[in-house]
Amino acid sequence: MIQKKICLLGGHAVGKTSLVARFVKSVFTEKYHTTIGVKIDKKTLSMGDRAVNLTIWDLAGEDEFGAVDIAYLRGASGYLLVIDGTRRSSFDRALNIQQRAEKKVGSVPFLALINKADLAAEWELTDTELQSLTALGWKVFHTSAKSGDAVEAAFKILTEAMLNHS
Amino acid sequence: MSKRPPYDELMAACSILVLERLSAADFTAAGLFPDWFAAFAPAGFSPEGGRLRPATIFPFLEYFLEDAEEFWARGVDGKMVSGFWTETAPDGADMNFEAVAYRRGNSNFLFIRRLTTGFDRLHKVFQKGRELSLAHERLFSEISKKDILLHCIIHDMSGPLTGMMGALEIAKQENLSRRGKQLVDLGLAAAKRQANLINNLLDTFREEFGPADKTLPDPAQAPDAIACGREVLATLQPSLAMHDIRGEVRLPPGVASLRVIAEKSRLERIFYNLLQNAMRFSPRLGSIGVSFQAEEDFVRIAVEDEGPGVSPDVAPQIFQKFVRGNCSGGKAGLGLFFCRITTEQWGGSIGHEPRPGGGTSFWLRLKRVR
Numbered sequence: 001m002i003q004k005k006i007c008l009l010g011g012h013a014v015g016k017t018s019l020v021a022r023f024v025k026s027v028f029t030e031k032y033h034t035t036i037g038v039k040i041d042k043k044t045l046s047m048g049d050r051a052v053n054l055t056i057w058d059l060a061g062e063d064e065f066g067a068v069d070i071a072y073l074r075g076a077s078g079y080l081l082v083i084d085g086t087r088r089s090s091f092d093r094a095l096n097i098q099q100r101a102e103k104k105v106g107s108v109p110f111l112a113l114i115n116k117a118d119l120a121a122e123w124e125l126t127d128t129e130l131q132s133l134t135a136l137g138w139k140v141f142h143t144s145a146k147s148g149d150a151v152e153a154a155f156k157i158l159t160e161a162m163l164n165h166s
Numbered sequence: 167m168s169k170r171p172p173y174d175e176l177m178a179a180c181s182i183l184v185l186e187r188l189s190a191a192d193f194t195a196a197g198l199f200p201d202w203f204a205a206f207a208p209a210g211f212s213p214e215g216g217r218l219r220p221a222t223i224f225p226f227l228e229y230f231l232e233d234a235e236e237f238w239a240r241g242v243d244g245k246m247v248s249g250f251w252t253e254t255a256p257d258g259a260d261m262n263f264e265a266v267a268y269r270r271g272n273s274n275f276l277f278i279r280r281l282t283t284g285f286d287r288l289h290k291v292f293q294k295g296r297e298l299s300l301a302h303e304r305l306f307s308e309i310s311k312k313d314i315l316l317h318c319i320i321h322d323m324s325g326p327l328t329g330m331m332g333a334l335e336i337a338k339q340e341n342l343s344r345r346g347k348q349l350v351d352l353g354l355a356a357a358k359r360q361a362n363l364i365n366n367l368l369d370t371f372r373e374e375f376g377p378a379d380k381t382l383p384d385p386a387q388a389p390d391a392i393a394c395g396r397e398v399l400a401t402l403q404p405s406l407a408m409h410d411i412r413g414e415v416r417l418p419p420g421v422a423s424l425r426v427i428a429e430k431s432r433l434e435r436i437f438y439n440l441l442q443n444a445m446r447f448s449p450r451l452g453s454i455g456v457s458f459q460a461e462e463d464f465v466r467i468a469v470e471d472e473g474p475g476v477s478p479d480v481a482p483q484i485f486q487k488f489v490r491g492n493c494s495g496g497k498a499g500l501g502l503f504f505c506r507i508t509t510e511q512w513g514g515s516i517g518h519e520p521r522p523g524g525g526t527s528f529w530l531r532l533k534r535v536r
């Protein structure tokens with residue numbers, strides 16, 4: 001069985017924990033329960049005829065209480081960089097985190113997830129800002145942990161990219 | 167004095183699992199276990215001299231043990247503590263842990279401690295702190311939205327003033343009675359005061375500005391861009407005449423109306439801003455054209471002037487907030503920014519380019535409704 005470690009990175013309250021809960025347990029809660037340190041989850045994905053055991057490291061978000069502990073990325077085959085579409089601040093934060101992540105693990109596959117797509121009407125991010133991510137060569141997905149939109153797909157596409165990368 | 171219970175019993179009572187290192191991956195877990203361990207013990211695990219691979223139970227340890235190995239290899243007595251991690255027990259409950267690599271004499275130990283009260287208290291503080299910071303962020307964004315609204319209202323109020331002042335200026339040239347002239351001058355002075363007031367207000371708003379509401383206008387209400395452009399051009403006619411500038415609508419043959427995804431009053435404002443801009447930079451006796459082109463899914467609208475062109479150093483930021491092109495004083499330098507955020511909200515785009523024969527063309531592409 002193939003084992004892969006992936007990390008979730010991003011500012012606080014962007015929906016990292018909710019995306020994992022949606023993916024692993026198919027649940028969502030509006031109630032915010034903040035993460036301290038790192039939350040570990042596992043899920044097996046079948047990719048064609050192969051099964052991949054994912055260990056998902058959901059890292060505490062970055063805020064005034066502390067920076068993301070980039071050291072936890074060690075051994076990760078890929079990561080999901082989560083941005084809250086309704087909060088501009090999370091966009092700048094993600095750009096910054098991504099640079100540190102790349103320094104730590106090199107150019108492993110990653111996807112940028114613009115989360116809370118169900119609230120698209122309240123998004124603060126403009127198309128221009130979103131296009132600037134694509135211009136960087138990033139793969140960008142609009143997800144919703146609430147509706148489940150594109151969540152499983154994002155994990156699958158990342159896993160696929162990780163398998164092709166190694 | 168009563169006999170002291172064995173240490174592993176004391177450790178277990180403190181929710182600590184004690185493992186002794188055999189090799190890089192294998193550990194023994196002898197004696198008593200803390201309650202929580204039952205939920206994570208591998209199937210068929212026997213406590214008596216049982217061997218354990220902690221990293222297979224807790225993937226977090228795979229990472230921590232790499233550092234711990236280095237620490238143990240140093241051969242110095244002491245301890246190294248991991249960060250906190252959270253696991254979901256088989257029953258779905260979250261449990262929080264911390265690991266300690268410990269060395270004493272020639273023995274290397276790994277302690278895994280389930281965190282309870284202290285951690286819960288810490289969590290409460292973090293939870294509250296982050297909730298407050300989110301609430302603060304939300305409030306802040308709410309306030310700036312209100313600011314934007316107010317800003318737009320004020321900006322709107324300044325629009326008709328240009329027309330009023332233009333009309334009054336022309337009226338002054340007419341053959342008026344003395345009383346009539348006085349009244350026109352009074353009117354002009356009041357309009358100028360008002361314009362000044364608005365400029366001052368706009369200045370105080372220069373701080374923060376961002377896109378407002380994002381819902382697409384209803385296609386059923388799609389305005390006719392040509393009619394809209396015509397109307398605005400007509401209201402600006404007095405000012406144009408005063409500066410000896412000719413304004414004209416340029417249409418492709420056989421096209422009389424083009425409906426676009428937009429909201430009428432804001433589309434008018436875009437025309438207004440672009441035309442006023444064009445007017446400001448137009449030479450005397452020049453002409454300004456409003457041209458329309460129908461594409462498959464878009465309508466391309468251009469306001470063309472014969473002015474000096476956009477200087478290269480402001481060109482990249484011309485659609486940003488509060489940039490003033492060239493030196494002629496505009497109002498808040500907000501006009502083009504407004505045009506950009508508004509067209510983008512409608513799924514359109516905006517830009518400018520020099521015209522082959524001189525002058526500038528400011529163009530918009532708006533979604534076409536058939």
Ligand SMILES: Nc1nc2c(ncn2[C@@H]2O[C@H](COP(=O)(O)OP(=O)(O)O)[C@@H](O)[C@H]2O)c(=O)[nH]1
Nearest residue numbers: 013014015016017018029030032116144145146
């Ligand atoms: N509407 C909506 N809310 C979401 C979504 N994802 C997360 N949330 C909410 O955002 C808050 C923060 O989510 P959480 O997963 O704890 O963020 P984390 O700090 O990045 O792990 C919670 O109140 C969630 O209910 C989403 O896709 N849509």
Ligand SMILES: [Mg+2]
Nearest residue numbers: 016017034035
């Ligand atoms: Mg979290």
